[in-house]
Amino acid sequence: xxxxxxxxxxxxxxxxxxxxxxxxxxxxxxxxxxxxxxxxxxxxxxxxxxxxxxxxxxxxxxxxxxxxxxxxxxxxxxxxxxxxxxxxxxxxxxxxxxxxxxxxxxxxxxxxxxxxxxxxxxxxxxxxxxxxxxxxxxxxxxxxxxxxxxxxxxxxxxxxxxxxxxxxxxxxxxxxxxxxxxxxxxxxxxxxxxxxxxxxxxxxxxxxxxxxxxxxxxxxxxxxxxxxxxxxxxxxxxxxxxxxxxxxxxxxxxxxxxxxxxxxxxxxxxxxxxxxxxxxxxxxxxxxxxxxxxxxxxxxxxxxxxxxxxxxxxxxxxxxxxxxxxxxxxxxxxxxxxxxxxxxxxxxxxx
Ligand SMILES: *[C@@H]1O[C@H](CO)[C@@H](O)[C@H](O)[C@H]1NC(C)=O
Ligand SMILES: *[C@@H]1O[C@H](CO)[C@@H](O)[C@H](O)[C@H]1NC(C)=O
Numbered sequence: 001x002x003x004x005x006x007x008x009x010x011x012x013x014x015x016x017x018x019x020x021x022x023x024x025x026x027x028x029x030x031x032x033x034x035x036x037x038x039x040x041x042x043x044x045x046x047x048x049x050x051x052x053x054x055x056x057x058x059x060x061x062x063x064x065x066x067x068x069x070x071x072x073x074x075x076x077x078x079x080x081x082x083x084x085x086x087x088x089x090x091x092x093x094x095x096x097x098x099x100x101x102x103x104x105x106x107x108x109x110x111x112x113x114x115x116x117x118x119x120x121x122x123x124x125x126x127x128x129x130x131x132x133x134x135x136x137x138x139x140x141x142x143x144x145x146x147x148x149x150x151x152x153x154x155x156x157x158x159x160x161x162x163x164x165x166x167x168x169x170x171x172x173x174x175x176x177x178x179x180x181x182x183x184x185x186x187x188x189x190x191x192x193x194x195x196x197x198x199x200x201x202x203x204x205x206x207x208x209x210x211x212x213x214x215x216x217x218x219x220x221x222x223x224x225x226x227x228x229x230x231x232x233x234x235x236x237x238x239x240x241x242x243x244x245x246x247x248x249x250x251x252x253x254x255x256x257x258x259x260x261x262x263x264x265x266x267x268x269x270x271x272x273x274x275x276x277x278x279x280x281x282x283x284x285x286x287x288x289x290x291x292x293x294x295x296x297x298x299x300x301x302x303x304x305x306x307x308x309x310x311x312x313x314x315x316x317x318x319x320x321x322x323x324x325x326x327x328x329x330x331x332x333x334x335x336x337x338x339x340x341x342x343x344x345x346x347x348x349x350x351x
Contacts, residue, residue, distance in 0.1 A: 031273050031309040038272065038334075045337040046325070051079050052087035054110050056094070063096035066153055066172040067128050069319060073329045088340040090116055092127040092148065100136050107140035122147040123342040130169075132160025149339055151332065155243060156266045163265040167335045170268040170317045170328050171244040177226050180252050190214075192295055194232035194254060196225075198242045203259070206288035229254040233303065234280070234295050239264055247317025247328075250278060250310040255303065257295060259284055269316055269331055271338060278310040 032038050053075060062068045071093065074080060081087055092110075094103055111117040117125065122143045130153035133145045145162075152161065154168035161168070192212040195204050199217065207213040214232065219225040229235060229252035237243045239260035249256050256279040258264065267275055275281075282294045298306065316331040323329040 031278050031313040033272060033274055041337070042326070042330075042334055045334055046330075049079050049333065049337050049340075050081040050083075050087050051089050051091055051336075052081055052084040052116075053091040053093055054114075057098065057102075057106065060093065060095050062128065062130075064130050064153055064172070065174060066169040066319070067096070067130055067151075069172065069321075070151065070169060070329060070332060071128055073323045074333075077323060079333065084114065084116060087116075088124070089149075089336060090125045092125050092144065094127065094129075096129065096131060100134065100138070100141055103133075103144070104136075104138045104140040107144060111140070117143075120147070120342045124340070125149070126151060126336060126339075128152075130156075132157050149336065151336075152266075154266055154268050155240060155264075161266045164271075165339075166266070167332060167339075168266050168268050169332060170247055170319075172319045172328075173244050173248060175222075176318075177222055177229075177248055177252075180226065180230060189231055189233045191228075191232040192292070193234045193236050193257065194228045195236040196228075196242070196245060202238055202241075203284055203287055203291070204236060204238070207291075210288075212292070226252065234298075236291075247314055250317060251314035253307045253311055255279060255298070255306050255310055257282060257291070259291065261285070269313075269335065271335060272316070272331060273313050278306060278313050280306075 029035075034041075051074060062071060074091070084090070092107065094106060098106075107117065107122075125144070125147075126149035127144065128151045132150065132152055133141060136142065136145075150160075150162070150166040152166065152168055154170060156166075156168060191214045193207070193214070195207075195213065195215045196219065197204065197215055197217050204213075204215060208215055214228060219228055229249055232254050234257040235245065235249035235254040237246060237249075237256055237258045239258055243258075246256050246258075258279055258281050260281055261284050264281070280294060280298055282291050286293075315326050317328055319328045
């Protein structure tokens with residue numbers, strides 16, 4: 001469990017005022033969990049959010065482009081501060097391949113040199129690690145893993161994600177498609193579902209040859225890929241498989257249909273977006289028939305609304321070399337901003 005004080009405050013900060021107002025139905029014209037607060041809150045973040053980064057180890061690299069881009073955008077942007085006393089949060093930077101012993105030593109060093117770690121036992125600290133941390137009994141690592149916010153890549157390795165505390169980076173597609181030419185209104189869809197398989201098919205094998213579905217390992221070129229996205233009602237993804245195209249599917253108005261055996265807790269922006277308004281989730285158990293049934297029943301106005309909300313939400317999945325408002329970098333930062341409230345303990349000895 002995370003630090004209980006932290007969890008309580010986190011809970012309060014994730015569900016700000018709208019839940020207290022008498023509004024029984026979600027706002028169906030927006031994909032946001034808190035449509036009335038996200039924009040003013042976001043603007044406030046842009047004006048005031050400050051993050052202090054500890055001196056990183058030398059020759060420092062991350063294993064994935066998403067981790068690297070997030071880190072460099074943070075260090076080179078307006079949110080970085082040299083003054084830890086004005087910081088809301090503290091970044092603990094370490095390379096992807098650093099051993100757990102070295103991470104522990106790193107934390108031990110700055111917990112003795114600076115007062116910040118002991119104030120919250122790491123709860124106002126965060127770290128970037130797509131690999132996640134293993135199970136260790138070392139105190140420094142236990143506090144880092146249980147109290148600090150982990151930023152990792154979606155989807156996370158099994159067991160390496162703590163819901164409501166941790167955050168995932170949306171996939172970074174190294175060669176993104178150019179934005180769609182026309183809005184996705186009134187398109188006539190050739191396919192009910194499109195699946196770019198990359199070798200993994202699972203139950204989707206049963207759909208091979210079905211004229212309502214297009215299943216291929218690679219589209220022949222980018223234009224064809226864009227046409228597939230625009231010409232299909234749903235883009236199919238296997239949770240645990242390749243989900244890197246999910247942002248692009250949203251952007252092109254191809255409603256993601258995620259096939260999964262259990263509820264997914266590590267989706268990007270889970271405390272910003274209402275995922276059930278922009279994607280459908282289908283179990284594997286019912287096989288291809290169940291999948292087709294769910295997709296067919298998601299139709300008409302309901303479908304058009306999902307598609308439109310997905311297009312709106314897609315801006316948050318875009319990675320930019322120079323970050324822009326509401327893009328992937330800023331929306332992850334916004335999730336950190338929502339987690340900035342913590343109890344700061346007076347200094348006391350560890351017993
Ligand atoms: C933080 O706590 C640890 C152990 O309780 C202690 O060794 C360390 O000196 C403390 N750090 C500071 C800056 O007081
Ligand atoms: C979509 O098509 C319907 C009927 O074909 C038409 O009434 C409606 O105006 C069209 N909407 C747009 C945005 O083109």
